[in-house]
Amino acid sequence: MSSAPIVEERGLRAWWSRSRRKVVPYVFISPFYILFIVFSVGPLIYALYLSLHRWPGTGPMRHVGLGNYTYLAGDPVFLKSLWNTVYYAIGAFLFILPLALVLALLINSTLVRLKSLFRIGYFLPILTSTVAATLMFLMIFNNQFGLINQGLALLGVPALKWLDEELVKISVLAVAAWRYTGINVLYFLTGLQSIPPDLYEAAQVDGAGTWAQFRYVTIPQLRPIALFVGVVTMIGSFQLFAEPLLLADGGPNDASLTIANYLYRMGFTNAKLGYGSAIGWVLALIIFCLSFIQLYLFGAFRKED
Amino acid sequence: MDGTLTRRAQRTIAYGFLFFILISMATPFFWLISNTFKEQYEIFQLRPTLIPEEPHLRNYIRLFVEFDFAHHFLNSAFIAVAHTVSHLFLASLAGFAFAKYTFPLKNFLFLVLLGSMMVPLYTIFIPLFVLVIRLGLVNSYAGVIIPGVAGAFGIFFMKQSMEAVPNELLDSARIDGASEFRIYLQIALPLVRPALAVLAVLAFMTSWNDFVWPLVVLRSRELQTLPVVMAGMVGMYRMEHGVIMAASLLSTLPILLLFLALQKQFVQGLTVGAVKS
Numbered sequence: 151m152s153s154a155p156i157v158e159e160r161g162l163r164a165w166w167s168r169s170r171r172k173v174v175p176y177v178f179i180s181p182f183y184i185l186f187i188v189f190s191v192g193p194l195i196y197a198l199y200l201s202l203h204r205w206p207g208t209g210p211m212r213h214v215g216l217g218n219y220t221y222l223a224g225d226p227v228f229l230k231s232l233w234n235t236v237y238y239a240i241g242a243f244l245f246i247l248p249l250a251l252v253l254a255l256l257i258n259s260t261l262v263r264l265k266s267l268f269r270i271g272y273f274l275p276i277l278t279s280t281v282a283a284t285l286m287f288l289m290i291f292n293n294q295f296g297l298i299n300q301g302l303a304l305l306g307v308p309a310l311k312w313l314d315e316e317l318v319k320i321s322v323l324a325v326a327a328w329r330y331t332g333i334n335v336l337y338f339l340t341g342l343q344s345i346p347p348d349l350y351e352a353a354q355v356d357g358a359g360t361w362a363q364f365r366y367v368t369i370p371q372l373r374p375i376a377l378f379v380g381v382v383t384m385i386g387s388f389q390l391f392a393e394p395l396l397l398a399d400g401g402p403n404d405a406s407l408t409i410a411n412y413l414y415r416m417g418f419t420n421a422k423l424g425y426g427s428a429i430g431w432v433l434a435l436i437i438f439c440l441s442f443i444q445l446y447l448f449g450a451f452r453k454e455d
Numbered sequence: 456m457d458g459t460l461t462r463r464a465q466r467t468i469a470y471g472f473l474f475f476i477l478i479s480m481a482t483p484f485f486w487l488i489s490n491t492f493k494e495q496y497e498i499f500q501l502r503p504t505l506i507p508e509e510p511h512l513r514n515y516i517r518l519f520v521e522f523d524f525a526h527h528f529l530n531s532a533f534i535a536v537a538h539t540v541s542h543l544f545l546a547s548l549a550g551f552a553f554a555k556y557t558f559p560l561k562n563f564l565f566l567v568l569l570g571s572m573m574v575p576l577y578t579i580f581i582p583l584f585v586l587v588i589r590l591g592l593v594n595s596y597a598g599v600i601i602p603g604v605a606g607a608f609g610i611f612f613m614k615q616s617m618e619a620v621p622n623e624l625l626d627s628a629r630i631d632g633a634s635e636f637r638i639y640l641q642i643a644l645p646l647v648r649p650a651l652a653v654l655a656v657l658a659f660m661t662s663w664n665d666f667v668w669p670l671v672v673l674r675s676r677e678l679q680t681l682p683v684v685m686a687g688m689v690g691m692y693r694m695e696h697g698v699i700m701a702a703s704l705l706s707t708l709p710i711l712l713l714f715l716a717l718q719k720q721f722v723q724g725l726t727v728g729a730v731k732s
Contacts, residue, residue: 162530172559192586193586194578200582259461262470268477270718274480275716280664280666285699297483430580
């Protein structure tokens with residue numbers, strides 16, 4: 151009788167020493183899943199719920215069905231922000247990424263020394279905050295005394311209004327190019343350096359010239375890194391926020407406004423939480439579809455042959 | 456003969472282009488530094504001066520006296536350090552669990568973890584803000600730090616390096632009667648110190664430069680971080696260009712200094728996603 155508790159304790163201990171390696175990992179990973187459910191999954195579902203309602207943040211909600219979404223489809227400001235965002239994404243793909251690739255190829259080539267000077271020099275702007283960088287460019291683009299117009303004046307070119315409706319999107323892209331070109335150079339360099347040198351040797355043995363080596367070795371071998379860079383750039387472009395906000399407050403006349411800017415304006419400035427949430431879900435669907443298309447085009451779903 | 460000439464021409468073009476881009480990128484920064492020592496009228500001159508005509512520190516003094524720069528600097532530092540320490544702890548603990556244990560649903564849970572990186576911030580932005588208000592976390596550092604503290608990327612990253620910790624070490628510690636948490640803390644963690652350093656600089660920089668989330672959570676001025684306060688300087692009645700440029704420069708300095716000290720960790724941290732893809 152008196153020995154029973156001891157046996158039980160020993161049993162419990164034996165159970166613990168047997169199963170602690172099954173239980174403990176759940177404890178170790180639980181903070182992430184608790185926070186993920188509370189601060190991501192919950193809000194994601196709540197956003198969907200909100201997007202079906204009209205709600206100014208206090209008082210009762212009014213169910214409007216898909217009303218927010220149908221209104222969104224005909225909202226000229228939203229469509230403008232969508233177009234602007236697409237413009238930024240296209241600009242990033244047409245200018246920032248090709249520039250980064252060319253710089254990476256040059257740094258990686260046997261022609262050039264001082265490799266780390268260029269690598270690190272291009273990389274430095276990413277260390278600045280978007281706020282500090284954009285404020286700096288706000289001054290650079292200033293009509294009267296900005297660095298660019300000062301430079302143009304030295305060349306005898308009349309000043310341009312960089313933050314006006316016609317040019318503001320180019321200016322936003324310039325800020326993005328300043329901050330993000332270097333990090334993409336690093337990504338491409340990582341990819342270039344992971345190409346096995348014997349592939350080039352084999353190509354040389356087969357008599358391939360510089361161009362043929364580039365076309366048939368470098369480009370195919372860069373495919374994984376290009377996919378990564380493409381997806382990261384696309385996701386980043388579609389979530390552009392601080393640059394147009396600080397450079398021109400989304401203006402003038404909404405010419406620089408992004409989807410994220412419009413969502414912020416609706417949700418926080420105008421207290422239309424339902425409408426803002428609908429914008430958020432449309433944004434998520436766009437990003438998801440474009441990621442899927444990119445993965446498909448790059449053959450990420452195809453079996454390796 | 457012909458070949459060497461072409462090669463020399465190629466080299467000249469390559470260097471020319473590389474230096475052109477480098478100088479284009481560096482010029483704004485030097486212009487900024489120079490302007491922080493100028494009076495507003497000198498900034499406004501049509502012909503830019505690289506060396507200020509009458510250099511002075513008034514922009515910096517005003518930044519500290521009128522805009523309470525030191526106070527907001529400390530706010531940013533506190534949030535960034537708190538975020539970094541708690542993120543490192545949670546990420547390494549979960550990374551350790553994923554690397555060194557087998558348990559039911561492990562693969563499924565890891566897929567969920569990777570999938571969580573797909574949720575766009577702006578989609579959950581509004582409900583997250585409503586939630587933070589309901590939890591009473593609005594206008595508090597906890598409200599800034601907690602929602603993003605257990606990032607999936609950090610766990611994924613730490614799992615990779617935890618896998619290199621030898622199992623024999625862990626098993627012999629178990630035989631000596633160490634608890635699983637002590638094994639993590641005293642055996643696994645010291646062995647992955649290089650990876651922790653990489654993750655630390657990344658987490659610190661991300662938090663230090665963060666703008667949107669602190670902008671909505673921190674309502675009262677005395678709690679606000681540097682990017683939020685600096686963004687507020689733009690809309691002011693009379694924009695103080697010299698002061699704003701001084702703020703931009705000083706707010707970037709800690710990260711630049713950190714970079715000089717830990718260059719390798721920065722480069723590794725920022726490209727790790729590309730390597731692991």
